[in-house]
Amino acid sequence: MVKVNLDGVVREGQPDELLIDLINRAGGSVPHVCYHPQLGPVQTCDTCIVEENGRLIRACATKVADGMTISTKSAKASAAQVEAFDRILSNHLLYCTVCDNNNGNCTVHNTTKLLAIEHQRIPFRSKPYEVDNTNPFYRYDPDQCILCGRCVEACQNVEVNETLSINWEDPNPRVLWDGGSTIGESSCVSCGHCVTVCPCNALMEKSMLGHAGFLTSLKKSALSGMIEVVKGVEPETGYGSILQVSEAEEAMREHRIRKTKTVCTYCGVGCSFDVWTKDRHILKIAPEHGPANGISTCVKGKFGWGHINHEDRLTTPLIREDGKFREASWKEAIGLVARRLSETKAKDGADSVAFISSSKCTNEESYLMQKLARAVIGTNNVDTYCGLWR
């Protein structure tokens, strides 16, 4: 156990614990943009700077030590935090109301609010790059990219596909795929880690774009018009009021965006995640708390849900008649199944009937299937199709 004096209160920490984790656990309000507990310290954003015995340090890159005295609110620390964030805003336009990432969990938006930023000193600088739309599932907008590097860390060291990097030496650094290819022609396997951890709207699932917000499905010209208006208003009123408008809009989203936990339907790893939906549209898959996967997914779990609303879905029972299928009611179909199964059993015995359950079914469904076989028909002829090894 380690004792740390945090803003005048003694807190207990674990040896090896990061200072930022201790601060967060203690309910502190130090900003942090690039830090994500599942990525570890990335140290790019500089917003978590605190004062330790007169020295400025990054809370994310410091392990707690016995007897530390930390001020998160000293004039020096606050000034550094705000300066760091100012630099970030020079890379990002706050058009939250018309942004599909304005869902209460945008780190840039929330940090703006936390620091009570009214105006930025370093003006926004556009980067001389086009938006990259070449991946079918997500897009990268360099102009909104704050260069926090979370995506790079996730791709290099969590997914370990090693596609992403940032060209720090360039006059205009940005995120690169395969060192400078388009996303579409890169080694990117569309696992989605980078999109999941991006703290703003620089990397967005395409399924979110134009769908999450009330105003975000506007035509491009109208959208940039609105962004201009927002920018025009800012010098007058400051960000506070802009954020207020956007938060009113965000609150409206709350009512129509549903977040439901599910477990992946594909492989045996058992990734779990929230599914964000609007009516029957899947806005995105948001992995974070899954005990097996945390922020991780592969392309299938993150983006492979096209089958759900596919037009080929069967929506009515079918019965074969004279070699062709015709549609039937549930009543008729179930009636026929029951009649033929009991006829077969009566004629050739229970063991002339067999059941194959699916390894995609739930546990409860598998249980009922074998109970149907054993307790209702009276046979142990029940298996999944593949034995246990797939």
Add this chain to the structure above:
Amino acid sequence: MARTTSTRTVGYGGDSGSITDMEKADLVVIIGSNTAESHPVIATRVKSSHKLDGQKLIVSDLRENEMARRADLFLHPKPGTDLIWLSAVSRYLLDNGLAHTQFLDQWVNGLDQYRKSLEPFTLEAAERLTGLSERTIRTVAHMIAEAKSTCILWAMGVTQQSQGSDTSTAISNLLLITGNYMRPGTGSYPLRGHNNVQGASDHGSMPNMLPGYQLVDDPEVRQRFETGWKVKLPSTKGLDNHQMVEAIHEGKLKAMYLIGEEMSIVDSNANYVGAAFEKLDFFVVQDIFFSNTCRYADVVLPGAPSLEKEGTFTSTERRIQRLYQVFEPLVGCQPDWKIIQDVANQLGAGWNYQHPSEIMDEIASLSPMFAGVNYERLAGYKSLQWPVAADGTDEPLLYTKRFAFPDGKARLFPVSWIGPTDQPNAEFDLHLNNGRLLEHFHEGNLTYRTEGIREKTPDTFVEVSPELAEERGIQSGTWVQLISRYGKVRVRALVTDRVHGKELYMPMNSVESPVNRLTSSHTDPVTNTPAYKEASVHLKVLNEVGDSPLPRINPRFGHPTPQGGVEVERKWKRADYAPPGNGNGNGLVQLQTKK
């Protein structure tokens, strides 16, 4: 079936630890598993520990897959010979005093018999039969002996051999003699393919076991279920899926009810299975799409996909997790549990489950293994790793106190080598291996319906080594016909150095040209798992060249840029960078804030 193999040696049929143990292990050995494509998120954990934490990695595979490329040691044994080098490693360790004697003394039975069984597995014999050099096998042995903790992961490349379960047993034996059970970072991991393969067998979709791995021919067990279900239960073991197909051909099995598996395609020897379905008097298929199997049905029932129902899945690490209903079922469809209940009730069963949680309560009441499982304990992201005691205690790591046998000790189980079944000869001169692709699940019934996946990975193909391509005049896009002793398919070639020499690889992502038309119905005698991985084929080059079966936008053509991470030090070196609050010489309040 895993229940047979790990029940041979350690007791339970399931991964002996958790994904976190694979992450922690000092050494990971992967055998016959294309982990990066078949279990992608498990692969990330291993790749990450290997890259960042100095974890060692040994991979044994026919194909130089991503894990093989990353491995410290890549073994490419002759097809179907993993059992041999594993046993040779065990013998070498025992012979040279490198086994964990204290562990063996305290926890393991059957050493003498096992040692005897290893006699044929000398290094020389292993070299001759596997094609691996003696030196390589010794290196493997020393790496395992020196590692503080070892996990072995394996999958279909082992189990879908005709001696799959014996190879699995050889793995477990090796772990036992090196003391690699009972501790974090150790153990055996027969990775489960489908999301709920584990759960399906846990809950009694097995011809010889009631839910919770309780034998149908155990009178005490049967009585418990008979009391619970208020019926008389059959006491003889039923047919497994392969025996079912046989029984249909023999005219003994007349009616079948099958849920959501593309059995006619993904099953090995697809032709034979299709012919069986045609013979059924009555065939019910329940699925969300009109699958190939549906063509043989008399009645098709529209079920519901995972997002349209509640329930639980159990993953490879024995982890039970809840899924919540995201959407109402499409109008006309029903969750499968409701359909089964309707059929049962139409047959007079009188079931009355209002919600899957009630089914789980019943499961818990009848299976000691799941005694403490209920929906409360699984709320939200909470999960349980079986066995779960009545008080809710679960076991992320098995065997921490004892092995799951009456005397608490593990058992070394001797195995011998027989040799694979479908061997190449002059006519069928190439070895065909098969497996999954990252982007598609199995035949692709679900995944082809995601447009972006189809765009990047539109079709199946056969991987041909550069050497063979050169010899036969094949380029990426050349149409070829593969002919086996059982069937033939037409498919485009992809030339790649992921495969070597006369070994071909064909992923299973196709409904039109399924690779399993080429595979036999030979099965592992112990588990009846089909020997999908053993196929010999003749390759005929067709006079037709198309586009490469994988478009340029497929990630396999990319050029990754490995580096340590975000490399923030490079940012700090920029001339225009100074740490905030320290630069420009003052305390710097540059922004206007309301604070």
